[in-house]
Amino acid sequence: xxxxxxxxxxxxxxxxxxxxxxxxxxxxxxxxxxxxxxxxxxxxxxxxxxxxxxxxxxxxxxxxxxxxxxxxxxxxxxxxxxxxxxxxxxxxxxxxxxxxxxxxxxxxxxxxxxxxxxxxxxxxxxxxxxxxxxxxxxxxxxxxxxxxxxxxxxxxxxxxxxxxxxxxxxxxxxxxxxxxxxxxxxxxxxxxxxxxxxxxxxxxxxxxxxxxxxxxxxxxxxxxxxxxxxxxxxxxxxxxxxxxxxxxxxxxxxxxxxxxxxxxxxxxxxxxxxxxxxxxxxxxxxxxxxxxxxxxxxxxxxxxxxxxxxxxxxxxxxxxxxxxxxxxxxxxxxxxxxxxxxxxxxxxxxxxxxxxxxxxxxxxxxxxxxxxxxxxxxxxxxxxxxxxxxxxxxxxxxxxxxxxxxxxxxxxxxxxxxxxxxxxxxxxxxxxxxxxxxxxxxxxxxxxxxxxxxxxxxxxxxxxxxxxxxxxxxxxxxxxxxxxxxxxxxxxxxxxxxxxxxxxxxxxxxxxxxxxxxxxxxxxxxxxxxxxxxxxxxxxxxxxxxxxxxxxxxxxxxxxxxxxxxxxxxxxxxxxxxxxxxxxxxxxxxxxxxxxxxxxxxxxxxxxxxxxxxxxxxxxxxxxxxxxxxxxxxxxxxxxxxxxxxxxxxxxxxxxxxxxxxxxxxxxxxxxxxxxxxxxxxxxxxxxxxxxxxxxxxxxxxxxxxxxxxxxxxxxxxxxxxxxxxxxxxxxxxxxxxxxxxxxxxxxxxxxxxxxxxxxxxxxxxxxxxxxxxxxxxxxxxxxxxxxxxxxxxxxxxxxxxxxxxxxxxxxxxxxx
Numbered sequence: 001x002x003x004x005x006x007x008x009x010x011x012x013x014x015x016x017x018x019x020x021x022x023x024x025x026x027x028x029x030x031x032x033x034x035x036x037x038x039x040x041x042x043x044x045x046x047x048x049x050x051x052x053x054x055x056x057x058x059x060x061x062x063x064x065x066x067x068x069x070x071x072x073x074x075x076x077x078x079x080x081x082x083x084x085x086x087x088x089x090x091x092x093x094x095x096x097x098x099x100x101x102x103x104x105x106x107x108x109x110x111x112x113x114x115x116x117x118x119x120x121x122x123x124x125x126x127x128x129x130x131x132x133x134x135x136x137x138x139x140x141x142x143x144x145x146x147x148x149x150x151x152x153x154x155x156x157x158x159x160x161x162x163x164x165x166x167x168x169x170x171x172x173x174x175x176x177x178x179x180x181x182x183x184x185x186x187x188x189x190x191x192x193x194x195x196x197x198x199x200x201x202x203x204x205x206x207x208x209x210x211x212x213x214x215x216x217x218x219x220x221x222x223x224x225x226x227x228x229x230x231x232x233x234x235x236x237x238x239x240x241x242x243x244x245x246x247x248x249x250x251x252x253x254x255x256x257x258x259x260x261x262x263x264x265x266x267x268x269x270x271x272x273x274x275x276x277x278x279x280x281x282x283x284x285x286x287x288x289x290x291x292x293x294x295x296x297x298x299x300x301x302x303x304x305x306x307x308x309x310x311x312x313x314x315x316x317x318x319x320x321x322x323x324x325x326x327x328x329x330x331x332x333x334x335x336x337x338x339x340x341x342x343x344x345x346x347x348x349x350x351x352x353x354x355x356x357x358x359x360x361x362x363x364x365x366x367x368x369x370x371x372x373x374x375x376x377x378x379x380x381x382x383x384x385x386x387x388x389x390x391x392x393x394x395x396x397x398x399x400x401x402x403x404x405x406x407x408x409x410x411x412x413x414x415x416x417x418x419x420x421x422x423x424x425x426x427x428x429x430x431x432x433x434x435x436x437x438x439x440x441x442x443x444x445x446x447x448x449x450x451x452x453x454x455x456x457x458x459x460x461x462x463x464x465x466x467x468x469x470x471x472x473x474x475x476x477x478x479x480x481x482x483x484x485x486x487x488x489x490x491x492x493x494x495x496x497x498x499x500x501x502x503x504x505x506x507x508x509x510x511x512x513x514x515x516x517x518x519x520x521x522x523x524x525x526x527x528x529x530x531x532x533x534x535x536x537x538x539x540x541x542x543x544x545x546x547x548x549x550x551x552x553x554x555x556x557x558x559x560x561x562x563x564x565x566x567x568x569x570x571x572x573x574x575x576x577x578x579x580x581x582x583x584x585x586x587x588x589x590x591x592x593x594x595x596x597x598x599x600x601x602x603x604x605x606x607x608x609x610x611x612x613x614x615x616x617x618x619x620x621x622x623x624x625x626x627x628x629x630x631x632x633x634x635x636x637x638x639x640x641x642x643x644x645x646x647x648x649x650x651x652x653x654x655x656x657x658x659x660x661x662x663x664x665x666x667x668x669x670x671x672x673x674x675x676x677x678x679x680x681x682x683x684x685x686x687x688x689x690x691x692x693x694x695x696x697x698x699x700x701x702x703x704x705x706x707x708x709x710x711x712x713x714x715x716x717x718x719x720x721x722x723x724x725x726x727x728x729x730x731x732x733x734x735x736x737x738x739x740x741x742x743x744x745x746x747x748x749x750x751x752x753x754x755x756x757x758x759x760x761x762x763x764x765x766x767x768x769x770x771x772x773x774x775x776x777x778x779x780x781x782x783x784x785x786x787x788x789x790x791x792x793x794x795x796x797x798x799x800x801x802x803x804x805x806x807x808x809x810x811x812x813x814x815x816x817x
Contacts, residue, residue, distance in 0.1 A: 020352070023313050026708040027356035030309030031399065032363040033701050036371050037302035039379045044290055047188045047277035052129025053220065056092075058227060058270035060217040061282065065265040067520045067536030068580045069629055073283035075213040076268065078205055079241070081121060084217075088233055090225030093123040096199055097216040099286070101515075103170045104482060104670065105195070107157055111172070113479065113671045114153075116192050121199040124148075125182070127220045134164040135180030144201030148180035150194045170197075172482065187378050190276045191286040210241040211249075216284065219270070231269045238268055249595065250529045262531045288687055301698050304444045308702055310403035311437045312709030313349060342408045349404025350397060357396040374693055376686075406433075435749055441706040442753035442790055443760075448699035449786040450761035454778055455692035458769065461776035462685055468619025469510050470551025470646075474677035475655060477643040477663065480505055482670040490666055491643060497658055499649040504549040507641025508540035508633075510621035511680040515540075515641060521632070523581045524591040524609075535580045535592075537573075538621070538629060541636030547572070547616060549646050557588040557614035560635055564613075568635055571610040575618045577630035587612050592632075610634060623684050624774040644677065652676075703790070707797040710746060714798040743798045750794040754787040761786075 048054055060076040081094040098119040104111040122141040125132060132140065133151055140148050147168070154163035163178050170176060176197065185192050199205045204214065221227065239256060246254040256266060271280065278292040364381055372379055382388045480487045491503045507515035517539045526533035547559045555575060560567045571592065578587045589611065596606040610632075618628045647655050656674060663672045682689075728741075762778060769775045 019316050022708050022711065023316060023352055024356050024359065026312045026705045027309045027353065027399070027403070028359040028363060029701060030306045030705055031356055031360035031395075032367060033698065034302040034306045035360060035364050035381075036368060036379075037298050039368075039381070040371070040375060040377065041295055041298055041302075043188055043377060043379055044278065044295055048190055048273050050186050050188070051273065053223075054273055056223060056225075057127060057218060057220050057273040058230075059273060059276065060219070061269050061271040061280075062213055063265060063267045063269075064213070065263065066259070066531065067534040067630075069518070069536040071213070071283055073213065074216050074271075074280075075284050076215055076217040077210045077213055077241075078207045078215050079210060080217045080268075081123075081215070081219075083237060083241070084219050087237055088230060090221050090230060092220045092222055093126040094121075094217060094219040095123045095127045096121045096205065097218070098199065098202060098205065098214065099216075102479070103195070104172060104479060105157075106169050106172075107166075109669060111482070111670050113673055114195060116194040117170075118191075118193045118196060119199050119202050119205070120193070120196040121205070124196060125180075127218055130185065131183045133181045133183060134162060135182075140180035141196060141198040142200065143179075144198060145174070145176055146179045146198045146201075147176040148182055148196040149178055150182060150184045152184050153194045154178075154181045172484070190289060209245065210238070211245050216286075218273070221270075227270050227272070234268045234270070238266060242266060250531070254529060254531070259531055264531055290687075294691065301448070305698065305702050305705065306399065307402075308441045308444060308705050308709075310399065311441055312705065313352065313403040314406050315434050315437055315709055345408035346401065346404045349407070350400030353396045353400030353403065357392055357399075361392075374697075375690055438706075438710065438746070438749045439753045439756065441702075441709065442750045442794070443757040445699060445702040445706050446754055446757035446786055446790045447761045447764070448695060448702050449789060450757070450782060451765060452692060452695040452699050453782050453786060454761075454765040454768070455688060455695060457778070457782060458772065458776050459685060459688055459692060462624055462774075463682075465620075465624070465774065467510075467624075467681075468552060468617055471511075471678040471681045473647055474549070475645050475647060475652075475659065476509070476675050476677055476680065477645075477659060478641075478673040478675075479670070480643045481640045483667050486666055487640060487643065490662065493662055493666075494643075494645055494659055499647050499655055499658065501646040501648050502545050502549045503643060503645040504543055504546040505640065505643045506540070506542045506546060506636075508542065509642060509644065509677070509680070510550065510619050511677065512622055512684045513680070519594050521581075521592045521594045523583060524593065525584075528593070535577065535630055537577055538631040540631060540633040542633050543635065546633065549644055550619075551646075552619055553617045555615045555617045556586070557612070559614060566611070567613065569610055570613040571632045571634045572614040572616055573612055574616050574628070574631045576628050577632055578612075578615045580630055587615055589613075620774070625772050627773045703793055707793060710794060710797045714743075714746065739799065743795055746794055746798050747791060750791050751787075754783075754790060758783045758787070 051057060059074060060080060062071065062073050062076055064071045064073075078096065081096040084091045084094040096119075100117075100119065102113055102115045103117045105114045105117075106112065120141060124130070125137045125140060132148075133154075135148065140146075149157075149163060149168075157163065157168060158166055163181050165178065167175055167177050179198075180196075182196075184194075221230065243255055246256070246259070259266065277289050278295060280289055281291070361381070368379055368381065371377075480490065483490050487505050491505055494500055495503050509515075518536050519539050520534040520536050522528045522533045522535065528534060542560075544560050544562060547554065554572075556578075557572070560570065560572070564570070573581075573587065581587070581590070581592065583590050591609050591611055593607045593609050596608045616633075620628060621631065622629070645655075645659070649655055659674065660672050663670070728737075762783070765778055769777075
């Protein structure tokens with residue numbers, strides 16, 4: 001019986017080649033898209049699970065409000081890692097990380113810039129269980145000036161030999177001995193460190209201050225420990241250590257309760273390692289994470305695209321019901337039960353599904369590299385895994401059943417007496433269901449189109465918004481400390497060229513990923529013991545040409561000038577900072593104060609002061625998802641880090657060649673690394689750009705599959721109405737009126753889809769835009785554009801078959817009567 005079903009199914013698919021082709025094409029594309037999204041989602045859900053006992057590893061998350069600023073971050077005090085295992089028996093090990101940016105690494109001669117470098121304390125391998133290839137777990141990172149490196153770095157710097165015991169030189173003056181080589185950290189990790197520098201050699205790590213948050217702290221708890229109990233204990237640990245320091249700085253009345261009463265907060269809690277990649281977007285993340293909401297969204301999109309493809313099969317099967325009616329009638333008269341017919345029709349849909357899956361697999365292999373490039377991932381089809389084929393088999397059967405279940409029950413339900421008498425009707429119910437499915441297809445497509453337009457609309461707003469500085473035609477050169485004290489000379493010689501307008505040397509740039517430092521200050525005459533008088537400021541060390549080079553605008557006062565020697569103790573505030581200080585009268589000439597020294601030695605007896613000489617208009621120095629914080633910029637005797645040059649030439653290659661030539665002349669053997677400030681700015685929104693492109697591609701596939709079905713339905717409608725069209729033409733109907741007659745019903749369905757999709761898309765994109773403090777609201781043009789595009793595509797799809805039918809010779813359609 002099964003063999004017979006298979007033969008009949010194959011025969012029917014061959015008999016109707018056009019409709020079979022449309023179904024297979026749409027379904028194979030839908031399956032391919034679904035498979036790609038599934039591979040992506042599985043990869044995202046697998047992040048950090050490769051670490052041994054990953055469910056027992058946590059990270060300290062700090063939530064601090066002080067001085068009018070809010071820090072929701074992954075940084076914690078230096079003593080936290082040591083205190084956790086000592087104070088709490090449920091904590092087995094803890095490790096501190098300290099990021100200091102990129103380093104120049106060399107063995108003997110040539111320097112290579114390495115970005116994935118981190119300072120780590122000695123219990124790194126006990127917390128994460130990363131396999132060691134060489135070295136002893138207890139001895140790695142135990143001594144100053146030692147390091148562990150990844151397997152790929154060992155092969156890079158010491159090819160064909162053991163790296164253990166060898167040395168690497170960092171930034172030309174730090175010699176590190178290699179005490180361990182570990183397996184490369186997999187791609188599906190929220191960090192990828194290639195160099196672990198022993199924290200024992202970092203003086204900053206020895207601080208005992210609990211008020212300075214510069215370290216990322218991870219801990220491993222015992223299997224039976226309750227992390228919620230640990231969160232409660234962290235509160236007592238903070239009270240025990242933080243309050244004495246607050247009292248030392250601000251007097252006896254300074255407590256955490258008083259801080260809370262003034263609107264402040266200092267809370268620490270543990271965050272599961274397995275939640276980081278999809279549920280964390282905190283200040284100081286090692287790498288950009290993904291968003292769990294997007295995972296749900298991609299799963300929904302994958303299912304919707306597959307359903308759209310299945311709907312094509314349902315619509316075409318029910319639309320062609322009259323051509324199968326006599327077959328059903330004869331089979332029933334010959335003794336077939338309805339259950340036999342249902343199995344027969346399901347066999348056809350499952351066979352079609354299997355063919356589509358077979359075509360989809362090579363299609364995925366072709367499309368996946370493009371998707372990887374777009375999404376920044378390294379996905380591959382798991383051909384070597386046995387379960388993969390089992391999943392494909394189940395997926396093919398499930399897809400076949402999904403596509404065929406309704407047509408099977410619909411077609412098998414025909415009454416043989418009516419059929420054999422010639423009373424065959426597709427029925428109003430069938431038409432309504434078919435129309436509803438077309439509306440569903442296009443509603444999903446329109447939602448994806450609106451989402452794509454909205455994302456790119458926001459990105460366009462970001463790129464064109466006045467952000468308070470000029471990011472165009474500024475080239476940045478990294479690692480100027482490699483010039484060995486000749487940074488100012490390098491700057492002067494570059495500026496001697498007529499293509500250059502100005503230049504500045506500082507690590508503090510108004511884009512993410514550059515230096516940041518903050519300190520609490522208060523205005524003259526205000527009591528620092530009252531925390532509401534404290535203003536936490538970003539402290540940016542710059543040179544005289546910073547404001548001019550960055551194109552910032554002075555709102556009040558003036559810029560720094562060499563004509564004023566007193567500017568060595570001057571400061572320029574941004575508008576946010578000037579407002580938070582609540583100055584009485586004009587801010588120009590006002591003094592602000594902070595405690596001198598570090599957090600361990602600072603007290604109110606030794607103060608540092610600066611005089612406000614200017615107020616610069618607010619500028620966005622972080623993502624537009626954030627409000628503009630308080631910033632002060634002041635002169636530093638030896639700013640270092642990044643050299644930025646404003647140029648006036650349209651020939652960027654010439655600019656790069658000029659700077660590179662001078663660099664190689666003054667810093668031979670040092671890597672030359674440059675970028676453009678607008679590119680650095682764009683990198684802050686790389687994930688949004690990728691999201692927009694992915695949505696655009698998905699929307700394109702959804703529209704394509706829906707239009708395939710519409711194309712076939714139009715062809716079938718024209719075929720069914722051939723004689724009607726012939727009569728109309730004989731009676732004088734024009735080609736245009738016949739095209740309108742055949743197309744208007746489908747256009748009406750797309751219009752209904754647009755009405756349904758618009759409010760859903762508006763709500764979804766409003767929720768997405770909530771993440772941005774600065775955003776472009778969705779105008780009616782977005783929805784009108786999406787609706788017009790969808791209707792235009794639908795009309796173009798139906799017009800071919802409509803025009804073909806309208807231009808046919810009426811004699812051919814009428815002579816058979």
